[in-house]
Amino acid sequence: MVSPKLVSVGLLLLVSVRASASTPDAHKAAPAREITDIDLLNRVTWGANESSLTKLRAMGARKWLDWQLHPTAADRLPPAVQAQIDAMTISKQPMVDLVADMAARNKVANQITDVDAKKAAQQANQQAMNDLARQGAAREILRDLYSPAQLREQMTWFWFNHFNVHQYKADIRTMVADYEDRAIRPNALGRFRDLLGATVRDPAMLRYLDNAANAAGHINENYAREIMELHTMGVGSNYTQQDVQELARCLTGLGIDPNPDNPKLTLAMQAQLVRDGLFEFNPARHDHGDKVFLGHTIKGAGMPEINEVLDILAREPATARHVSREIATFFVSDNPPPALVDRMTQTFQRTDGDIAAVLSTLFRSPEFAASTGEKFKDPVHYVLSAVRLAYDDKPILNTAPIQGWLNRMAEGIYNHDTPDGYSMNSTAWNGPGQLAVRFEIARQIGSGSAGLFKPAEPNAVDHPAFPRLMNALYFSGLRRNLGPATAAALDQAVSPQDWNILFLCSPEFMY
């Protein structure tokens, strides 16, 4: 059954000291520690498996990490996985068309006079919107499981969560996959300013935080507040209610326009109109007065004002610190070491918000090396790492079970309804109720193929598959990390399924 191909685990890699040289007391705070390649994989990727280990060892840890920080267009998904994505509606039709289609379908449904027929049509439309969002979630899961550019996929999840939108508000289900794919993912390892700018122009965000309704004389400050509080500077940093109101004034006119015809504008205003897909800056809805924002006078100028305030926000020291701290919380611990956050903040400022550079500072730090095995997996890390370990590069054919598990564990994809995103603190995920549900999910993953190999189509055949957790990686590395209590419990497993369940429930697999 299992061929225990023994791979040397003697290859311990030192990936720490260089970045810490600039700060004298960094060594004192956290002495450099050797990090194993499995530990490195468990943090930089969505979960260690044999093929990722083979790749890392072939390249060497340093080169491998450089590659993860700077993936190229050549780092494609396996063809069988890409084919699944290519078959999706979201891959075949531009989002603008999908939104227009849904609007047209809703219009037709609303005009039906027969009550039952109307209800049926409306339900079908809701279902169609659900399908679009689920396709987005499926694509995300497939990339998380099989993309060679694992760090980019992790950071895509991180940034989506940082710039969270909720699928169930209005028609965001038709936009959310595109938001992730075009606003977030291409910028996930790029410059923070570009990422911020992409979210500000995205219809999903403008819809979610109500800026599509923010206009001169009809101020809605929702988005302005969250940009400052969550997306950039962070709550408690040096801004005031007045700054929020002034930013809201700057953002007036930034919205969504599904109408292919331009709005009627005076000749002078026509020059200021900006359109890009559904995105529109409508100067007639903009407050053209001067503003004072964070001590800067912003001359009324239309769309250039928005670029000006985003430049200011992206370069605020508070933003560098807030974002660095969040990244460190995600990868290192609930309370990341201040010295590490300081150095990441310095890198952020020195590089004008180069995300890959900030991550490089993080991953090459002694604090990171010292923290491996400490960060409790949130549900998405838990489930994806289990599936990656169980099936490695064998592509699953249906992501619906994974989507369901994540929703049940309260960390569903696109499913956090408030703009703060999911918590990155372990206390949110390791309470008694969470653990009890996690063990139930472990049982489903460990017992068999769990529907992952039955395509979501009528009369589909369930392809045989078994979660092979007692695999080469287990024998070569994971087994050595097990404590005696876990080893003793595993010895009492009555079947391969039972062994899988216990292994996935073990404390060692939670970190």
Place this chain on the structure above:
Amino acid sequence: MRRRDLLSAAAAITVSGRVWAAPQADTRLLVVFLRGAYDAANVVIPVSSDFYYQSRPTLAVPRPAAEAANTALALDSDWALHPSLKDTIYPLWQRKQIVFVPFAGTDDVTRSHFETQDTIELGQGIQGSRDYRSGFMGRLASVLSKPTPIAFTAQLPLTFQGGATIPNVAINAVGKPGVDDRQAKLIQSMYKGHRLAASVAEGFEVRDDVYRSISEEMVAASRGAVSPKGYELSARRIGRLMREQFNLGFVDVGGWDTHVNQGGATGYLADRLAELGRGVAGFVDEIGPDAWHDTVVVVISEFGRTFRENGNRGTDHGHGSVYWVLGGGVKGGRVVGEQVRVEQANLFQNRDYPVLTDYRVLLGGLLQRLYGLDAAQLEKVFPKTQAKDLAII
């Protein structure tokens, strides 16, 4: 058993002629957190204020009018209740089992949902650094003699962090456990001595307790009983569990952040309120008259919303809110706490309700009354707070 190891509170303390403190297992407290800052001014409505009607041209709920539908329900000469609560909350008012506390809230003026929710859940005051491992309900559990706390939420909330391990359960998604007893024992054995050992054990225990209780409900449903849905179903389950097993509960309800098109007497907010009202009424019904007599429910939210409607027929983040306290033993049918006339001059920063009753002052006084907490215990739950007894119970 862990729960019994908890510190014992003062044995028997008589408060206004009745014994609350011993045995404390009879006293139940449920905190309902409306996350997203519900628009209190459109729920407990200042109908004697012309300024209210000027400030909300499209959102205002019409003044009470006996025969007219969709008008506010009179509470006293100044206040009235939203009409969507007519069949659920208003009867509690008429039975004198609910009080409303207007101008209630925190001294946190960030107007951030998340920051202010944290402020309330932690209950530590906003000066100095925060300890995110110490919520006020966790501290409350640690000073009570026989607490059986639980969070009816998918994730353990901040307010229950710290101290003993407190169970949580996603009350809307209870199913038959698949991990069997043998596996559960083996899993627990793997966590022996681990920092999560207590959570793992508590998780299995509460899973079984809750399933047992809920499966009775499912049997009833299969016999043709009308089965409630959504929030009411959850609330009824909470009522049943608090009647039978738990005496200190927390639940949250989201969806109150109404920046756009929130509606007035009808519309989005009205629908959410109706749902909440059905939940509360379902809870009262399910817990039953005996237990209800010893139960207090507190409904809170992080802040109020702007007193004037915004440009989108909605409201933005404000300051003062209105809290609810209800229960079989509540001296209800009153609007309590310090009040000011609702007019422009009295708005906080010319935009929001002021906060005249601090949440810690109010809850501290309530807990003192409910459990007979002494000064040291109260100091532990709400440090540096001059609790005030508003004589609600």
